[in-house]
Amino acid sequence: MAAQTVTLERQKRGFWVQTYLPEIFKGMGVTLKHFFGAIAKPSENIVTVSYPEEQRPYPARYRGRHRLMVREDGQVRCVACMCCSTICPANCIHIEAAEHDDPSVEKYPETFVIDQLRCIVCGLCVEACPCDAIRMDTGVHCSPFIAEDTDDFNALEGELRARERAFYARDLLMEAGDHSRAVQGGRRSF
């Protein structure tokens, strides 16, 4: 097959474009307009949202951080099967299992911590859970914090403490917890 030739028209640039100067002045005009606009009317022209003092409204389908569901008697529903911590791509779920007093419950999580700052909000833990013990539908996110919120003047220590606030432990996750319609073994409770 014969080679095809495509002739591309080179874009002609006029003398003034070539000299680059008028374009520089135009550009300076644009940046100066933005600059003085931002100074004259900051509220209109500056688009920064000063998080955490200001927050954007979240979209309607925003799901939010995790919660741990509870049984009828208020105990944690989770059976510490480690499915969620295994699948978690961010490796941010830490579970320590313990034996339950009730012989009908095999295990329960003595410690269940999610590092909300490492969580990438993928929802895989929810998918993985075999007994509907973890959900992400609270509609809120990990509350913002900054090092200066601690009364500590030692910046490093303050920062570490502030960091720890992102470790959401079992009881905190259970606070938003609810009963599940599903019961162990697949029957419905009502």
Added chain:
Amino acid sequence: MNFIDVALIPLLKIGVIVFGFAMLIGSMLTLAERKQSAYIQRRKGPNRAYLFRKDLRLNGLFHLIADGLKMLLKEDFVPHGANRKLHLLAPMLGLMPAMVIFAIVPFMDYACTGAMAAPIAGKDYCFPEELGALANAPLAELSNPLFNADLNHWFQVANIHSGLLYIFAVTGLAVYGSAIAGWASNSKFSLLGGLRASAQMISYEVSMGLSLAGILMIYGTLDVNELVREQGELLFGFLPQWGIVLQPLAFFLFLTASIAESKRAPFDMPEAESELVAGYFTEYSAMKFAVFSLGEFVTVVFIAAIVSTLFLGGWQVPWLYADGFHFTAASMPSAVAAQQLTVEAAQSALTANTNFAPDIALPYWLVVALRIGGFVTKVLLMCFLQLQFRWTVPRFRYDQIMHLGWKILLPLSIANLLITALVILLV
């Protein structure tokens, strides 16, 4: 000459001008640049640092202190195999030229302690209380501090008679800082950055020098303060003959060449983040890094000062002379007449003729304040423009930089020189 004159006053001038002005504005520019770029991009910019109280933020002013502290506390790292002495020397060589250039920047005319300072053809002359031996001397000697003891250069660190050459000499030194930094770091990124810096700075120095030659031919002096005095003359009887009026092309050529000298975007090839990490100061940390970046910002101030001095009339405020505003050349003796006058004749002509009174009379101290204020305003404005330029224009490619330097700026500045020479010859 006593101790006060020789040591104390120069030290005071150095303190106020170099540290209180150049360094201060230079370090403020580090924040100003971030703020300005933020506003250009419709952001708020840094505003979180606070002092004592969380709400005492002053829109981010304390980031200056925070940055300084951070730089002080960082580890001072010298890479393996680096030449320690040169590695230490380079940042100093980078900052030094930008600072010593302020020695010749005049913030005001000679301060006159004599009887009267009045303009003749747009230049102020300071008459001593007792004319003495000066009475029969030509008028020009009045503005020479060697003959006139009432002239005090209080507003210029060193009154060098070949100040313009000094500017070239010192800007020529600036290349050593980056070249040595690139060599001493034992890193390929640094070496490439250093090489680029030296090639670029040497190329642009040529057109920088040539574009100033026109100024030199017009005003006919190398003394920087005298250059500024010359710019006070009125062209066509009403237009102050600032450098930018007489040499508009040279103004743009010089500005472009000196921005290229300062190695900032769009001419930031030596630092090119996207290619060379940080170019010649890749291997620098802590205060050494801070000195390099401070040097860069002081260079911005120094370019602003030189451009305002040579092209924007320096300390001249339009139509303002030592005794007040003269809006037309008609209210002062003309240059032709003045050249033939002796000092005594000039003085009696000025005092006898009421036509030579200023349109708006002002006390001398107010004139001094206005002129210093005017100069500082010009410098700040030029700094602002340079920052704006840096955030407007996209970076050049390296071959484009060389093309611009050698094939465009250089021929243009030679053409400018030739045309200036022709005009001077014919007019």
